[in-house]
Amino acid sequence: MSIQIAKLKNFASRQTVLGLVLAIIFTLTLEHSAIDVAISQYFYSPTDGWLLAKESLLPNLIFYTIPKRLLIAFEVYMAIAWLQRY
Numbered sequence: 001m002s003i004q005i006a007k008l009k010n011f012a013s014r015q016t017v018l019g020l021v022l023a024i025i026f027t028l029t030l031e032h033s034a035i036d037v038a039i040s041q042y043f044y045s046p047t048d049g050w051l052l053a054k055e056s057l058l059p060n061l062i063f064y065t066i067p068k069r070l071l072i073a074f075e076v077y078m079a080i081a082w083l084q085r086y
Contacts, residue, residue: 013085020078027071 030036043051052059 013082016078016082016085020075020082023071023075023078027075 045051052063054060
């Protein structure tokens with residue numbers, strides 16, 4: 001019985017580390033690559049400028065602030081969960 005529990009804890013620990021590593025890789029890839037620029041080109045017109053005004057509160061929250069903070073919170077949660085296992 002205790003061997004099964006140990007295997008289950010080891011599996012959960014591996015999943016936590018894998019999730020944390022993937023979240024960090026995803027964040028670094030989007031922040032420091034051309035993917036971010038490619039996505040933002042869909043929202044910018046050379047003649048009209050940005051489709052969403054920079055000062056708009058709601059679009060800024062929906063498309064930038066909330067996803068960024070959720071991703072950071074997820075990464076911190078995963079790191080804390082991994083550290084608690086040891």
